[in-house]
Structures are given as structure tokens and as C-alpha cells.
Amino acid sequence: MPRKRATIREVAQATGLSPAAVSYALRGLQVSEETMERVRAAAAELGYEADPIARALASGRSGMIGLLCGSLEDLWQQSLAVGISRGLREKDRYALILDAVGDPARERALAQQLRDQRVDGMIVQPLDPSAGFWSELCESLPVIAIGDSLPGTAGEVIFDNRRGVTLALEHLRDLGHRRISVLTPTRPSTPDRPADVHVTAEAERLGLDITVTTAPHGMTAATAAARDILLDRKPSAVFCFADSIAYGVYAAAQELGLSIPGDVSVMGYDDHPMSGLLTPGLTTVDWDIDGIVRAAVRLTAAAADGATRRRRVVQSPTLRPRASTAPRP
């Protein structure tokens, strides 16, 4: 790391200008072309680079985008976070990634802390879309929601979960399954999460016998939950609301000596890159993660730059049938 930071004052001194003029010049404001060049040259010479902290304090903007993840234990969300982080870097912005660990209370606290960091915008995968603080938050900075809709956001990338659930459950019904266990990462405290509502509604419509169980993300936790379900309820199919959870079911089935899809069919939801590599390949619902990343980055950058138009992208799911689902024996 080179010479110890030059300040704006030193550049001003070197050019014979006032600090204010230098500040303007470096941002291409209010000064003549010629002065701008002179300042740029001096800044380069002195190795001057604006101090992001001081700038944030003075201007109230930091160049950072807050990324508030529901639970990074989910591999798919990890991929999403990494993708978004990279996308933002290409637009000269940092992502400040925070992990709510599946806890809505923590989600709220972290949102607050992100705001304190003067993030220019925030990307959120709301755990609890019905929480009251979102609208207040949206008023104080541009928020982009991913997944579920939120009131007052500057933009949204919404998953058509209704459609996704339909694809999954119809697929299982078409294979003859009636008795289906659903494993969802949703926390018990927010039982009315949109995606879950769709599940019970669709199940009713299709005449399926559904049991919904909560399982944390993360292999070991999901495996434990899956073990119980496979033993107790003996469903002919399991529908997991995240590929990560389906991986837990694979592990449990392996332990119990159950064959997939011979003894039980398994469906995922996300299409993580690993899902195609497993044996059997995991039948799942693909949300086009690259598309989501691109849309989120685009919307966020625009909103943080002051775009006012509220954009809403609705992501459509695709059924990705592989070998983990088969007709009911």
C-alpha cells in the first residue's frame, strides 16, 4: 500500500485552488475543462483518492449497497449473494452482505444497521414481508426486494411462487403422488408467508394430502428433519422449498436405506448448480438465478443513482424434471 493518502487540501494547495474547487473538479462539476484536467493531473501525481468514510459522512452516501439475505445457509442464496456482489462491483459499488440467519427479528436489526452505514440502496430477500418496518425503511432509502413483494420498494424482482408451486405439485400429482410432505424453511412465527399460502391452496385444488414441516437450511439440520418425516409419515413424495433442504432429504434417505425415487420421490425448488450432479438428479423448479442477479443489479444501481421509476420484474419458473421423481410405486 503506497504513500499515505493525500488529502483534498493537499491537492488544492498543489493546484492553487480551494478545496471546494478540487472537490467539484474531481466529480466533474461546476468547473472549467481546463481546471478539471489540472486537478486530475495533480490528484494522480499525489496519489490522491477520495476517502470513502469522510465522503459518506459529508454527503450521506457511501457507494455501498446493503445486501440483506434471509439465510446464507441456503446454497442457492449463497450463489445469489456472490452473483449480486460481483455484479455490483462491476458498477463500482460494494455490496455489504448481511445474513439474517432465518430470524425476522434479526432481519429488522440488520436493516437498521445497514441504513446507519449510509448504504445508497438495499437489496432484500424478506423473511417476513408483512413486517411493518419495511415501509418506513423504503421511505428513507431505495429498497429492492427479491422474492416477495414489499410495499414502497424502488423495484422488485418477484418470483411467481404461485406458478412455481403449481408446477411442482402438478408434476407430483401427474406421477400419481397424493400423500406429500412439504419441507419449508419458513419460520413458524410467520406461517402466512405467501409461498406457503400457495402450497396449501394448490394442494387443496389438486386434492393432495399435504403436511407442511419447517426445516432450517443447512445439511445437518435438514437431514434431521427429513429423517423424522420419512420414518413417521412415510410420504410417497417430499417437496422441499429449497434445493438445500432436498439435499438433506438425500442424506436422510441414504442413511435410512431408502431409494430415491424408488421408495420416495423428492422435489427441490431453486435449481442450484449441484442439483444436476446428484444421483439421481434432483427434479426442481428453476428460477434462472442469472436473470435474477442481472435484474437485481440493474434495478439497484438505477435506484441508487436516483432513478425514480419503480420497476418490477416478475420471474417465471421452469420445471426442471430430472430423475429424483418417479411414478408412485
Added chain:
Amino acid sequence: MPRKRATIREVAQATGLSPAAVSYALRGLQVSEETMERVRAAAAELGYEADPIARALASGRSGMIGLLCGSLEDLWQQSLAVGISRGLREKDRYALILDAVGDPARERALAQQLRDQRVDGMIVQPLDPSAGFWSELCESLPVIAIGDSLPGTAGEVIFDNRRGVTLALEHLRDLGHRRISVLTPTRPSTPDRPADVHVTAEAERLGLDITVTTAPHGMTAATAAARDILLDRKPSAVFCFADSIAYGVYAAAQELGLSIPGDVSVMGYDDHPMSGLLTPGLTTVDWDIDGIVRAAVRLTAAAADGATRRRRVVQSPTLRPRASTAPRP
């Protein structure tokens, strides 16, 4: 998000003290018990919380720890990052995660930017341990290195790569393999990376016929590289320097109709949670990621809090034999 931030001045006014006194009181310094209580109460009442940006500017510390990852395309590094991020949160610190995308030049720039953010410390997985700027960096803030050793760090969690490579190659040799392809994520520009040196040295010692190829992390890229190697060189075994890359080999083998381990044995390096779920299970070298996370968090927190003793943890690998390796046909 509640009332709009109270400042320290308002708290001062409310308590009839000077701002300085409030500042001290809130941090439990220099003031009487009684005043401290009074200030705390007033602060709570006004909903005051210190502004991290202003604090960072004034004090030069931010409470954040920079986490500089080599390449987050690697699933194992993703797990590491998530784990460390969580561990730090439990110590009331944020992680500011940056991804060098496998590019040493970018690694350097990001290190600089992290420092500009006033991070209290930095955790680094150096892509290029021999780069000159590390020692300068270490002088200006406490750096914890993960993986390879670095001059001047405040602490290190070193992988005994020599031992890891030995475990892997001896395992393959014992199974009768001689003609082995090595796939490593190292960039061509730093060919003398310690881990790679061990490979060629060990291969020589064991009398193995080795070819080293560079493959980026990330399934699609690794798959492409693996395809070429499997077709052109027809090794009896492939040793991948990251489980993520081994996944690419699985995909390539699947495409080409090659059986693992029937036609080719595959070894990984890391032991990512998914490796045990694959069919066949991936034989790999386990570095105890949880131990690494714990050690890194502990060392970093200590160093950021001003601990001076330089701690060095050496991580020993364990061979995790599964089904992807078999005797040479």
C-alpha cells in the same frame, strides 16, 4: 425504522453535559457511575445510537473486519465466508466480504479499498502470497492469513498443504495410479504457489507421472477444462485442488459417459458438505472447515482488539476416503 437519529449533542443537551462527556460515558470511560447511568437513560430515551460512519472518521476504526476471498466461485470458500461472517457477528463485528475473483491484481486493489473503509482487521486468503504489498499492508492493520503464510501478519491459520498433497497422492499411488492429472485453480501468473510446489515435489518422490492444468473455479469452466483433459490425456486418476473443481470433473465424466471410479478415479481437496452426497462419494482431503472458521474468528477478534501476540494455527488434513477412487483397472 424509528425517529430520525438523535445526535450526541442532543443527548448532551438533555443531560446537561458536554458532548465529550457523553461520548466517554457511552463507552464506559472516565466518568462516574452515576453520570453513566444518566447518559445511558437519556440515550435510550432519545433512541440514540452512535453513527458508525462518524465514529469511523473520528477514530479510524469501524468495527468491521475485511474478508478478502480468493474466489467465491469456490463453494468451499463460500462456506468459509459465510461461517466467518456469522462468527464475527457473534462478536459484534461486521464482515465486509470482497471477492478477488481469482485475480491477484484485483486482490491488491480490494485490500487497499478495505483499508480505506477503516476495517479494524482483515482476513485474507492470499491468491499470491509472494506479492510485495502484503507486508506494507500488515504494517498498517492487523492481518490474519488463511491458507498460506504471509510476512508480518498478526496471526495465521495455515494449511499443511505439504501433508495434504502427500495424503492425496499417496492414496492414489496406493491404488496403483501413476498417470495423474492435477487440476488446480492457481492462476498461471503465479506458478510458484506453495501448494503447487508440493505437488510436483511429491509426485517426483512417489514416482508419479503428473500433468498440472489450471482450471477456474465454477462448474461450467471446470467442466470444460475437465472434458479436455479426460479426452486428451486419459489419466487413470484426476486430483483436483478444490472440491468445486472435482464437481466439474463429475459433470464432464457424466457427459462423456465415463464411469467414476471405473474409468477414472477422482480426488478432491477441501471436503465440502456436498462431496459426501454425490454418487460416488468424492474422496477428498478434509481441512475441518469449522475449526478454520473458529480459529480465524478468534485470531481476528483478538488482533482487532489489540492483542499483540502473534498466533499461528496449523491445520492438519485428514484423508476422507469415499467411493470416487478405486484401484487402477
Added chain:
DNA sequence: GCGATTCAGTGATACGGTTCAGTGAAACGC
């Protein structure tokens, strides 16, 4: 009872920028 220490708290300044209101000179309209 007197000088030397502690103690609790103050005022000023620093951190490194941004931004608002203002200024003198040049350009402009007519």
C-alpha cells in the same frame, strides 16, 4: 493544614470530505 494526586468533566480541535451562499469578472441583451 498544605502541596500533590486523583477525579469528573469541559472546550477546542481534528477527521476529510461536501455543499450552500456569495463574489468578482466576463459575457450578454438591447
Added chain:
DNA sequence: GCGTTTCACTGAACCGTATCACTGAATCGC
């Protein structure tokens, strides 16, 4: 040729906290 704009730039205030040097009062030792 005079009043009005525009242009390029300046001075000062400000963002919200930390910290240094200092002060007056209380405490201490003897």
C-alpha cells in the same frame, strides 16, 4: 453603456463523533 446573467471559483459551515489538553474540586498523605 448599463443592468442582468452566466461562469468559475471561494469561504465558511457542516456531517457526528473522538480525543487531547486542561480545569476546578475533592481526596490524599503526613
